[in-house]
Amino acid sequence: MAxxxxxxxxxxxxEGTITKSFTIIDAKEYPTGVDVRVSDSxxxxxxxxxxxxxxxx
Numbered sequence: 001m002a003x004x005x006x007x008x009x010x011x012x013x014x015e016g017t018i019t020k021s022f023t024i025i026d027a028k029e030y031p032t033g034v035d036v037r038v039s040d041s042x043x044x045x046x047x048x049x050x051x052x053x054x055x056x057x
Contacts, residue, residue: 022053 025045026037034050 021041022038024036025039027050028035035047036050036053037045037047038053039045
């Protein structure tokens with residue numbers, strides 16, 4: 001622990017999810033599905049598929 005931390009090799013490779021708040025800022029429909037551009041709670045903007053997000057009213 002020379003730098004004040006311990007490497008957690010037991011966590012490397014584990015998978016999980018992160019929940020973020022976002023706003024849809026653009027959307028495009030294709031024959032294969034819908035792509036949406038979102039702006040998340042950290043200000044990052046990116047394209048994702050409509051099937052990859054949960055929307056609420």
